[in-house]
Amino acid sequence: MRLIVPLRGVIQGRGGLLVGSLIPCCLFYFLQLYLKRRRSPPDPPPRTNLFSRGNSIGRVRVSSRAVDVAKPTDSPYYIGLERVKADPYDRMSNRDGIIQLGLAESSLCFDLLQSWMSENLMESMMMQSDEGGFDISSIAMYKPFEGLLELRVAFADFMSRIMGGNVSFDPSNMVITAGGTPAIEVLAFCLADHGNAFLIPSPYYPGFDRDIKFRTGVELIPVHCRSSDNFTVTVSALEQALNQARKRGSRVSGILFSNPSNPVGNILSRETLHDILRFAQEKNIHVISDEIFAGSVYGDKEFVSMAEIAGSGEFDKSRVHIIYGLSKDLSIPGFRAGVIYSFHEDVVSAAKKLMRFSSVPVPVQRILISLLSDTRFIEEYMAAHRQRIREKHIRFVEGLKQLGIPCAESDGGLYCWVDMRSLLTSYSEKGELELFEKLLSVAKINATPGTACYCIEPGWFRCCFTALADEDIPVIMERIRQLAESSRS
Amino acid sequence: MRLIVPLRGVIQGRGGLLVGSLIPCCLFYFLQLYLKRRRSPPDPPPRTNLFSRGNSIGRVRVSSRAVDVAKPTDSPYYIGLERVKADPYDRMSNRDGIIQLGLAESSLCFDLLQSWMSENLMESMMMQSDEGGFDISSIAMYKPFEGLLELRVAFADFMSRIMGGNVSFDPSNMVITAGGTPAIEVLAFCLADHGNAFLIPSPYYPGFDRDIKFRTGVELIPVHCRSSDNFTVTVSALEQALNQARKRGSRVSGILFSNPSNPVGNILSRETLHDILRFAQEKNIHVISDEIFAGSVYGDKEFVSMAEIAGSGEFDKSRVHIIYGLSKDLSIPGFRAGVIYSFHEDVVSAAKKLMRFSSVPVPVQRILISLLSDTRFIEEYMAAHRQRIREKHIRFVEGLKQLGIPCAESDGGLYCWVDMRSLLTSYSEKGELELFEKLLSVAKINATPGTACYCIEPGWFRCCFTALADEDIPVIMERIRQLAESSRS
The missing domain is CATH 3.90.1150.10 (Aspartate Aminotransferase, domain 1)
Known part of the structure; x- marks a missing residue:
C-alpha cells in the first residue's frame, strides 16, 4: 500500500488524520488571504483618454461612482x-x-403668487429689530438646518389644510428639506442600507432613479401595474414582487409610492392605503408615501394621506414616512422647499443632521413662514x-x-x-x-x-x-x- | 509506518499527494462559503426598545447608517x-x-449688509417683466440646479477680486452649492470611492468629519502638524502619512486642507502650495483646497489660491479642486451659498447632476447676483x-x-x-x-x-x-x- 500525503515524514501516529487535514487547510487559507490583499481595494473601471503631463504618473482618477453619475443619461x-x-x-x-x-x-x-409676493416679500424676509429697522441677523446668520420651528409649524398647518383637515401633523416629526428631491434621498439613506431595495409600483416618476440610485446605493424594484386596473397597485402584486425579490437574495426595506400617483394621476383609496400598510406591517418593512401632489387634486375623489391611516391606532406607525413639498401644490419649485415627515424618531434625528447638506436658506424660510401662515391667501x-x-x-x-x-x-x-x-x-x-x-x-x-x-x-x-x-x-x-x-x- | 489521511481508502497511487491535499481544501472552502452565507447580509447592530404592536413581527429597523448618524455626538x-x-x-x-x-x-x-439689503433686496429678486411689473416666473420656476450662469459669472468675478486679482475663474468650471458643506461632501463623493481616504493636515476644522464621513464613506487621515512649525504642514509629514496609510492598506485619493487654515488661521505660502501640488502630482492624487476664508485675511501676508498655482502651467491641473462660499467672507451663512471650482470635467459634470440635492433656491440666487455684481459695494x-x-x-x-x-x-x-x-x-x-x-x-x-x-x-x-x-x-x-x-x- 502506497499512501502519499504532504509533509510525509511528519504525519505519523494517531495525530496524523488531524494534522494531515489541517496543514493543507492552513496553506489554502493563507493563499486566499494573499490573493485577497493583492486585489483589494477593487480597481475602478479603466478610463479612456489617459494622459500625463509634467512628472505625473498618469491622469488622476476620479471615483468610479462619479464616473457613473457623470455618464450621459439614456433615460x-x-x-x-x-x-x-x-x-x-x-x-x-x-x-x-x-x-x-x-x-x-x-x-x-x-397672478396670485405675484401679487402676494409684491406686497409681502420684503416684509416677510426682514424681521423688524427692536429699534424698528430691518434686522439683517434674522436672515444672515446660521439657523437650525432642519428648519425654523415657525416654518415647521406653518408647514404642518398647511399640509393639514390641503389634505382636507382630516389629519394633523406634529412639527417635531418634521424636517424641512431643500425640495422633495433631497427628502427622498435622505429617507432612502435612512431606511435602507446600501444594496437593499424598495418595492415601487410602476409606472413611476422617472426622477426617483437619480434621487435614490445616484448616492444611496438602494435598488428600486418595479411592481408592474396594468391598464386593466387603471395602473393601481394591488397587495397581491406587492406580495409576488417581494417573494421574487427575496428569492433573488434582495433585502427589501420598504415600499415607495406616489399618491396621487405620478405619472398616472390616480388617487389611492382609503382601503388600498390600509391594505398597503397592513402588508408592510406583516412583512415588517417601511412605507414611504410621496404626497407632493396632495393639493393638486381636481377630481371628485377624496385624497387620504398615509399619515391619517398611520394615526388610526391600528398599526405601528413608526414605519410610515411622508414626503411633501411646495414645488407642485404652490408652484414654486424655484424655492426648493420640501418636507420629510416621519413617525420614527431615529429617522427624524438622522434626517435633521443630514440637512447640513440640503437646508433651505433662511431668507426663503422667512418668506415661506409668511406665505404659509397667510391662511386667507x-x-x-x-x-x-x-x-x-x-x-x-x-x-x-x-x-x-x-x-x-x-x-x-x-x-x-x-x-x-x-x-x-x-x-x-x-x-x-x-x-x-x-x-x-x-x-x-x-x-x-x-x-x-x-x-x-x-x-x-x-x-x-x-x-x-x-x-x-x-x-x-x-x-x-x-x-x-x-x-x-x-x-x- | 502508519500514515493517516482523510478518506484513507481512496488516496492511493501517484495522485495521492494531490488528492490528499485537495479534499481537505475543498471541504474547508465549502465550510467558509456556508458560514459566509449564514451571516450575509450583515445584521445591523442590535436595537434596544424593541416592541411589537398589532400583527407586526417586531419594530421596523432603520438602516445601520442612519443609526450611526442619529447617535449622540462625542465631539x-x-x-x-x-x-x-x-x-x-x-x-x-x-x-x-x-x-x-x-x-x-x-x-x-x-450695518453695511443691512443697508444694501434694505435698498436692493426686492429689486434684485423680482426681475421686471416686459410689461414693467414684477415677473414671478423668474424666481418661482425650475432653473438649472448648478446655478444660473449670471450667478456663476458674478461668483467668478467676486472670487478673483477677493483673491487680489491674481487669478481668474472660469464660470464653466464652477458649480453653485447650498453652502460650503455640500461642496465638500460632493467633492469627497466624486474624488474618492467608499473606503478610500484623504490626507488632512491637523488640527483641522471639526465639521469635516460630518461633511465627509456621514455619507461618502471616505476616511480622513490626520497629518499631525506641530506648534514648533506654527502648525504648518510639510511635504515630509505628508509623505510619511501617505506611506503609513498605504502600508495599512488604505488607498489615499487626495489631500484636503483649509487655506487660510482652520482652526489656526495661518496662510500657506506660495512655496508650500507648490510643494503640496508637486507632491500630489508625484503621487497622482487630488488636491482639495478649502478657501472659504480667503477674503477674511487681515494680516500682512498675501493669500494665494491653489487655483493660481494650478494655472501656472507647471502641473496637470485636473487634480485641483477649490471650495468656496459666502458664509464667512460675506457673513451670510443663512443664505447657504457655496461653490465647487474644479479643473476636472468629470467632477464638474457629476457635481452639476448631484446639485439636485443641494441647489440654491432661485430667489437667493437672484439676490446674490445683484449683491456680487455690485462691485462698489x-x-x-x-x-x-x-x-x-x-x-x-x-x-x-x-x-x-x-x-x-x-x-x-x-x-x-x-x-x-x-x-x-x-x-x-x-x-x-x-x-x-x-x-x-x-x-x-x-x-x-x-x-x-x-x-x-x-x-x-x-x-x-x-x-x-x-x-x-x-x-x-x-x-x-x-x-x-x-x-x-x-x-x-
Whole structure:
C-alpha cells in the first residue's frame, strides 16, 4: 500500500488524520488571504483618454461612482428635457420650438403668487429689530438646518389644510428639506442600507432613479401595474414582487409610492392605503408615501394621506414616512422647499443632521413662514389652483379625445397619462421610443414615454399641461394630428 | 509506518499527494462559503426598545447608517454648540449665559449688509417683466440646479477680486452649492470611492468629519502638524502619512486642507502650495483646497489660491479642486451659498447632476447676483470686513495676552488659536477636556478644544471672535481670569 500525503515524514501516529487535514487547510487559507490583499481595494473601471503631463504618473482618477453619475443619461425623460432646453417653444419668439409637456410645473396661479409676493416679500424676509429697522441677523446668520420651528409649524398647518383637515401633523416629526428631491434621498439613506431595495409600483416618476440610485446605493424594484386596473397597485402584486425579490437574495426595506400617483394621476383609496400598510406591517418593512401632489387634486375623489391611516391606532406607525413639498401644490419649485415627515424618531434625528447638506436658506424660510401662515391667501390660492387645473385638464383631455386619443382616469397631478397606442407602428418598447423620437423631432413635442417610467405596456405617455397657456393647446393638438396622419398614411 | 489521511481508502497511487491535499481544501472552502452565507447580509447592530404592536413581527429597523448618524455626538465641538443653544449669553437678557466662541460667524459688517439689503433686496429678486411689473416666473420656476450662469459669472468675478486679482475663474468650471458643506461632501463623493481616504493636515476644522464621513464613506487621515512649525504642514509629514496609510492598506485619493487654515488661521505660502501640488502630482492624487476664508485675511501676508498655482502651467491641473462660499467672507451663512471650482470635467459634470440635492433656491440666487455684481459695494464691504476683523483680533488677542495667554501667529479666519497650556491641570487630552468643561460650566465660555480638531498637542483652543461686540471682550477676559485664578489656587 502506497499512501502519499504532504509533509510525509511528519504525519505519523494517531495525530496524523488531524494534522494531515489541517496543514493543507492552513496553506489554502493563507493563499486566499494573499490573493485577497493583492486585489483589494477593487480597481475602478479603466478610463479612456489617459494622459500625463509634467512628472505625473498618469491622469488622476476620479471615483468610479462619479464616473457613473457623470455618464450621459439614456433615460428618455432626461433626453427630452435636454432637447427642449436646446430649442424651447415660445409663442412670440420661437413658434417652431419644442413644446414642453415633460416637466411637472405649473404657472396657473402665478397672478396670485405675484401679487402676494409684491406686497409681502420684503416684509416677510426682514424681521423688524427692536429699534424698528430691518434686522439683517434674522436672515444672515446660521439657523437650525432642519428648519425654523415657525416654518415647521406653518408647514404642518398647511399640509393639514390641503389634505382636507382630516389629519394633523406634529412639527417635531418634521424636517424641512431643500425640495422633495433631497427628502427622498435622505429617507432612502435612512431606511435602507446600501444594496437593499424598495418595492415601487410602476409606472413611476422617472426622477426617483437619480434621487435614490445616484448616492444611496438602494435598488428600486418595479411592481408592474396594468391598464386593466387603471395602473393601481394591488397587495397581491406587492406580495409576488417581494417573494421574487427575496428569492433573488434582495433585502427589501420598504415600499415607495406616489399618491396621487405620478405619472398616472390616480388617487389611492382609503382601503388600498390600509391594505398597503397592513402588508408592510406583516412583512415588517417601511412605507414611504410621496404626497407632493396632495393639493393638486381636481377630481371628485377624496385624497387620504398615509399619515391619517398611520394615526388610526391600528398599526405601528413608526414605519410610515411622508414626503411633501411646495414645488407642485404652490408652484414654486424655484424655492426648493420640501418636507420629510416621519413617525420614527431615529429617522427624524438622522434626517435633521443630514440637512447640513440640503437646508433651505433662511431668507426663503422667512418668506415661506409668511406665505404659509397667510391662511386667507392660502385658501384662495388652493381653490384657484384646483379649479384651474381642472379646467386645463378638461381642455387638454378634450383636445386629445377629438383626435381619438384617450387618457387614463385621473384625479390629481399636473399631468395626464395618455394612451397613444393607436399611434405606435409596433406594439413594443422600440415602437414607443420611435414615437417619442417622432414627437420630439417631427411634432416638436416633449412627452415622457412610459418606458422612462418602467411601464410594461407600450404606448403610454405622461403629458404635463399646467405650464401651458390656453392658446398653446390647439397648437399641440394640431401637431399631434399631423403626426398621426403622416404615420397612418 | 502508519500514515493517516482523510478518506484513507481512496488516496492511493501517484495522485495521492494531490488528492490528499485537495479534499481537505475543498471541504474547508465549502465550510467558509456556508458560514459566509449564514451571516450575509450583515445584521445591523442590535436595537434596544424593541416592541411589537398589532400583527407586526417586531419594530421596523432603520438602516445601520442612519443609526450611526442619529447617535449622540462625542465631539466637544458639537457638544459645546449644543450647550450654548441651551443657555446662550445675551448682554441684555441673559448675562450669565454661555458666551459663544465656538462658531465661525461674523456680524462685524451687518450695518453695511443691512443697508444694501434694505435698498436692493426686492429689486434684485423680482426681475421686471416686459410689461414693467414684477415677473414671478423668474424666481418661482425650475432653473438649472448648478446655478444660473449670471450667478456663476458674478461668483467668478467676486472670487478673483477677493483673491487680489491674481487669478481668474472660469464660470464653466464652477458649480453653485447650498453652502460650503455640500461642496465638500460632493467633492469627497466624486474624488474618492467608499473606503478610500484623504490626507488632512491637523488640527483641522471639526465639521469635516460630518461633511465627509456621514455619507461618502471616505476616511480622513490626520497629518499631525506641530506648534514648533506654527502648525504648518510639510511635504515630509505628508509623505510619511501617505506611506503609513498605504502600508495599512488604505488607498489615499487626495489631500484636503483649509487655506487660510482652520482652526489656526495661518496662510500657506506660495512655496508650500507648490510643494503640496508637486507632491500630489508625484503621487497622482487630488488636491482639495478649502478657501472659504480667503477674503477674511487681515494680516500682512498675501493669500494665494491653489487655483493660481494650478494655472501656472507647471502641473496637470485636473487634480485641483477649490471650495468656496459666502458664509464667512460675506457673513451670510443663512443664505447657504457655496461653490465647487474644479479643473476636472468629470467632477464638474457629476457635481452639476448631484446639485439636485443641494441647489440654491432661485430667489437667493437672484439676490446674490445683484449683491456680487455690485462691485462698489463689494469693494467697500471687503475693505471694512478686513479692517474690522483686524481690529477685533487685536483687541481679543491683547486681552488674552494680559492674562498671560498667548495665541498662535495668524493672518486670516474669524478665530484665533489660543495656547491655554498654562491653564491645564495635566498636560494630556484628559486635561484639555477638563479645561473645556470648566470653561463651559464655570467660566461659561464655549471654545473649541484642540482634541476636537485632532491636534496632538493638548491645551490649544479655537476662539471665534467676530460675532462679539467690543463690550463682550472684557466680560470674557474677566471670566477666564477668574477661572485661571481658581485653578491656580
